[in-house]
Amino acid sequence: MVGSSSSRGRGNLLARPEENCSQSSKENLFHVIHKVPCGDGPYVKAKHAQVVEKDAEAAIVWFWKAINAGDRVDSALKDMAVVMRQLDRSEEAIEAIKSFRCRCSKQAQDSLDNVLIDLYKKCGKVEEQIELLKRKLRLIYMGEAFNGRPTKTARSHGKKFQVSVQQETSRLLGNLGWAYMQKSNFIAAEVVYKKAQMIDPDANKACNVGLCLMKQTRYDEAHSVLQDVCQGRLPGSDDSRTQKRAIELISEIKSRQSPPQMMDLVGLNLDDEDFMKGLEQFMSTWAGSKSKRLPIFEEISSFRDQLAC
Template sequence: MESGSTRNNTALLQEKLEKDLFHVVYKVPSGDGPYVRAKHAQLVDKDPESAVVWFWKAVNSGDRVCSALKDMAVVLKQLDRSEQAIEAIKSFRGFCPKNAQDSLDNVLIDLYKKCGKYDEQIVLLKRKLKSIYLGEAFNGKPTKSARSHGKKIQVSIKQETSRLLGNLGWAYMKKPNYMAAEVVYRKAQMIDADTNKALNLAFCLIKQARYEEAYVFLQDVLQYKLPGSDDLKSRSRAEELVLELESKQPSHAYLSNSSGMNFEDDFVEALERMMNEWSPTRSRRLPIFEEISQF
């Protein structure tokens, strides 16, 4: 016959297992501090307003400040309060260690994009690209760990450079400064080509009335020559851009309008120097630069 003590131990063990399963299923950390309560409100209760209140309490009490700032920014963005998220990160990032600053910059870039603050986004993206050039990114390592759709992945310097250039090209495109966006997208494609950047590059060329060049990039997508070419949404966009090209008057088909556009600063020239200076001598610090230097 089972004793009372044994039944109690079994009940306690069952309760612990249920709690552990709860944390795994809802991805809520254990504990009872403000940060844990914020995550519970965010992920379990689905109450973003309460989550923000608890995230603020976590920040003010020093409870996992970096995580609280980043998670609160996500919730505030969902609530269309991105401006508040930007101010929170800028005000409290000084309480986070140096190794957390890069991820906070990534959050800020996303928030600037959401708010249409393209100038601020451009400044921050240039700064991150400069840190790669100087060998300061990833703490001097060729790769870093990151998460994508809940899975842990390894990101290389090459991939990160292309990603940042793609974001920079998009920001210039939204200003709109199609000449600057074109130059940046070309560099991104040289490092790590994909369909999305090719379509944006074609769009920039169309806006400059450089239709023949745009058509070449669109054909690369339609002929499945680039990663992501089989994506239905991307192919649909490529087909729409081809129809736009075909609607242009033949007499205007291959005109270049680039000479009439002004690039507001010397970043393109600096980017050219940056690419040209990436030589094998730098490969001891960042090996990928040897691969890039051939361009």
């Protein structure tokens, strides 16, 4: 009986490690599926509230606790700002980054800047956005971006990929061009977008160049740029939304271009060089005349034969 009891005890002891291993495997699988870190600290609890429970408010509370406790501060501050932005608390997120980024590592500063740029866009803080973009571009020109490396690892929708200095420069210039457009500074926006296109051309930026030119009433140039998109000459031209945008802008150009001159209505040829010279002479004569009683069509008719020759 004693031996039997002892065997049962040993059997239970032997079973426990297997149960523990099974439980550990389940927990690891849970973290892999939901893409949340392991542990029981405030940052882990924040990610669990954000990703698993979908409770953004609770996540922010735990992110604050993680920052104050020094638990993965780099990630906690960035993730909290992203959640705040989703809750339309962008102003609060901006202040949080400005106040606590000094607690973050040097490696985290670039990603915090990128979050700030998105927050400035959300809040309509164009001047702040321009200033930050210029600062980031200066760091690239000085060779201080990416910690001196030619590429960096970025993440989007849970996937990692490599970004080159050239790609990052073009992206920042594109954002700067868009910020200038928000200020209706279309000349500066055009210059910046064209610099971005020289580094890393794509169809979306080409559409923005076209829009800048349209705003300056340079319709022929705009049409030429947009035609490159419609004819698939640029990377990204096959994107249906970009194609649609280019076509819509070209249609807008056609609607905005000058209507037929009055001379067309009386059958004169605008392409005729002699006609254009005659028209200039006629307009200078009419502008210098003191008498302006005659309607414009009557004055045109009196010069019709002369101009047609």
